[in-house]
Amino acid sequence: MSVIDLKLLQETKDLERCPFPIPTGWFFVDYSKNLAEGEVRNVFLLDQEWVLFRGKDTGTVGLTDPYCPHLGAHLGHGGTVQGDNLRCTFHHWEYDAKGWCKKVPYAKIMPPVCKKQAVLRTLPVQEKWGMIWVWYHAKAEAPLWDLPSIPELESDDYVEPKTGHWDVNTAIQEVAENGVDFAHLKYLHGEPEIPPASTEFKGHEIFTDMKNGYIKGHQVGPGLAIYRFNHEGVIATMVSYSVPYTRELSKMNMSFTHKKYPEGTKEAMIADHLVKHMVGEADGKESAGFESVDFIVWNNKKYRPNPLLCDGDGPILQYRKWFKQFYPGMEDSDRI
Amino acid sequence: MAKIHIVERDGSEREIDAPSGEQLMEALRDESTGVEGTCGGSCSCGTCHVYIDPAWAAKLGPRDEDEQMMLDALGEFVEIRESSRLSCQICVSDEIEGLKLEIAPEA
Numbered sequence: 205m206s207v208i209d210l211k212l213l214q215e216t217k218d219l220e221r222c223p224f225p226i227p228t229g230w231f232f233v234d235y236s237k238n239l240a241e242g243e244v245r246n247v248f249l250l251d252q253e254w255v256l257f258r259g260k261d262t263g264t265v266g267l268t269d270p271y272c273p274h275l276g277a278h279l280g281h282g283g284t285v286q287g288d289n290l291r292c293t294f295h296h297w298e299y300d301a302k303g304w305c306k307k308v309p310y311a312k313i314m315p316p317v318c319k320k321q322a323v324l325r326t327l328p329v330q331e332k333w334g335m336i337w338v339w340y341h342a343k344a345e346a347p348l349w350d351l352p353s354i355p356e357l358e359s360d361d362y363v364e365p366k367t368g369h370w371d372v373n374t375a376i377q378e379v380a381e382n383g384v385d386f387a388h389l390k391y392l393h394g395e396p397e398i399p400p401a402s403t404e405f406k407g408h409e410i411f412t413d414m415k416n417g418y419i420k421g422h423q424v425g426p427g428l429a430i431y432r433f434n435h436e437g438v439i440a441t442m443v444s445y446s447v448p449y450t451r452e453l454s455k456m457n458m459s460f461t462h463k464k465y466p467e468g469t470k471e472a473m474i475a476d477h478l479v480k481h482m483v484g485e486a487d488g489k490e491s492a493g494f495e496s497v498d499f500i501v502w503n504n505k506k507y508r509p510n511p512l513l514c515d516g517d518g519p520i521l522q523y524r525k526w527f528k529q530f531y532p533g534m535e536d537s538d539r540i
Numbered sequence: 541m542a543k544i545h546i547v548e549r550d551g552s553e554r555e556i557d558a559p560s561g562e563q564l565m566e567a568l569r570d571e572s573t574g575v576e577g578t579c580g581g582s583c584s585c586g587t588c589h590v591y592i593d594p595a596w597a598a599k600l601g602p603r604d605e606d607e608q609m610m611l612d613a614l615g616e617f618v619e620i621r622e623s624s625r626l627s628c629q630i631c632v633s634d635e636i637e638g639l640k641l642e643i644a645p646e647a
Contacts, residue, residue: 312617312647315584316609 212510219506222375222452223539225342226250227530229408229425230351232445232457233267233336244290246270246280250340251450254327255280259288259301266290266301267338269325273297273305279324299324333357335445342532349408352424356441356461365443365459366479370495373503376426376446376454377527377540382498383412383421383429386518392497403519405526426530433478438462438471440478458482509539542632547642549574558632564590565628573643581628583607586614586647588627593640597623600630617647 233247233256244257247267255268255278270278272292282293289298289306298307303322308314317323327338332351339347356362372379382388384403389395399418404411412421423429431442440462448454460482462475513520528535544558544567558567565588568575576587583606592600603611607626614620624644630636 313586313610313613315579315582316606316613317582317584319609320605 208512209510213512216506219508220539221506222378223507223509224375224377224451225531225534226340226448226451227377227426227527228341228345228348228532229427229530230330230337230339230347230349231427231447233338233447236265236331236334236336239265239336242285244280244283244285249447249449249455250338251448253280255283255290256336257283257285257290257301260285261288264288264301265329265331265336266299266303267327267329267336268299268301268303273323274308301329302326333443345532349425351428352422352430354430354441354443357443357459361463362441362461363464365461368456368458368460368495370456370499372446372454372456372499373452374454374505375451375507376448377524378502378505378507379446379454379456380423380426380429380527381520381523383423384410384518384523385520386414387516388501389414392501398516401518403522405519405522408529410523410526426527431482433482435474435478438465438474438478440475440482442479442482507540542634542637542639544568544636545638545640546571546573547640549643549645558636560633562632563628564630564632564636565626567632568627568643574646575627575643577628579628583610583626583629586610586626589614589618589644589647590625590627591621591642591644592623592625593642594623596636596639596641597625600625600636603629614647618645 231250233249239256239258241258241263242260244255247254247256253270255270258265268279268290270280272279272294274292274297275294277292277294279290279292284291286298289300291298296309297305300306303324303326305318305323327340328347330337330351333354337351357365386401387398390398399415401412401414408425410423417434420432421429427445427447429444433440440460443459446454446456460479462479465472465475511520528540531540534540541560542558544556545553546556547553556567556571558564563581565575565577565581568588569577578587579585603625607629610626611620611624
């Protein structure tokens with residue numbers, strides 16, 4: 205069984221670039237400030253179109269399937285916000301952010317099913333760190349974990365995060381795999397050596413430590429990772445929150461921050477340099493950040509379910525086994 | 541095919557032939573008895589309400605939750621009897637040959 209299958213290695217025509225479905229997890233939708241009260245907007249993410257809206261009464265956010273359960277009108281074309289509900293333009297049926305039908309203006313009797321359950325598919329929404337997050341599960345199960353605490357995004361002691369956004373032509377599993385591919389840091393990024401690293405897979409989380417505490421990573425499900433770069437007691441933080449748009453196109457989103465230091469101090473300079481190093485804008489002899497080197501690989505590679513690995517490659521297979529928990533029903537698939 | 545004996549809203553009586561395999565609602569609708577069956581059989585409109593002859597009611601089996609919820613809601617508008625049913629929840633077969641029912645008033 206464990207003999208290398210040469211045919212599989214050489215015949216790549218049948219390999220897929222992205223054999224993965226949309227994974228389970230919390231995913232970033234947009235920054236809270238970008239969705240006004242009463243606004244209705246169509247968004248494409250998680251491989252389908254959704255209607256995003258914010259209520260006027262309490263400001264609750266909903267992300268709903270686009271098509272009205274009544275006669276199938278698109279709620280995001282002509283739909284309006286009434287109170288905290290999204291109202292379909294066709295017959296003015298109204299739905300709340302959890303998908304319950306709250307009003308049928310002309311029916312003497314509300315259909316009983318509307319009193320029992322939500323009839324419009326919505327995703328659970330949470331607003332945190334000034335961001336809108338949604339929970340996706342292929343079988344529509346309720347959230348299996350909570351978003352963690354990220355002190356750097358919750359306290360006034362930190363500078364306003366810089367943010368960056370990049371389109372990448374692959375699935376987020378492939379993007380995050382580089383986080384445990386320690387050898388590529390030397391050859392693709394130009395680190396002087398393959399950094400010493402340790403990795404702990406724990407439930408829906410991964411904890412990594414690279415270069416003896418220089419970079420500590422904390423991956424929380426497929427859609428959120430926090431990396432803390434530590435140099436001379438100064439910590440700079442990168443929060444990464446990628447979201448699948450389609451199965452083959454993802455948006456990488458990142459926030460960079462650090463403690464507030466007085467301008468001109470050594471600490472401020474170190475923090476600034478660490479942030480630049482993360483993105484790949486640092487001058488001098490630093491290794492390359494992801495922006496300048498990783499995309500050429502991500503955008504063109506194919507996924508090998510049975511890769512040819514060697515010693516020094518890092519815990520790639522453990523990572524893939526860990527990721528499989530986010531593809532319910534595909535535990536036994538040999539494609540992913 | 542089953543013969544169904546109907547008491548109409550105006551009190552007149554007649555017999556119809558209901559095709560086996562259909563919902564009873566469909567046969568009543570197609571015979572212009574006043575039954576509308578707007579929702580097609582999903583217990584969400586309440587326009588196919590009938591009173592089953594008490595002698596027959598027990599033979600039809602119990603109401604399910606959705607049907608019960610609709611009958612409860614209909615109760616605000618029309619009389620609900622122990623033998624009240626949504627006719628979309630009754631399947632026509634030889635077993636209901638000779639069933640007697642009364643079309644309930646419009647809500």
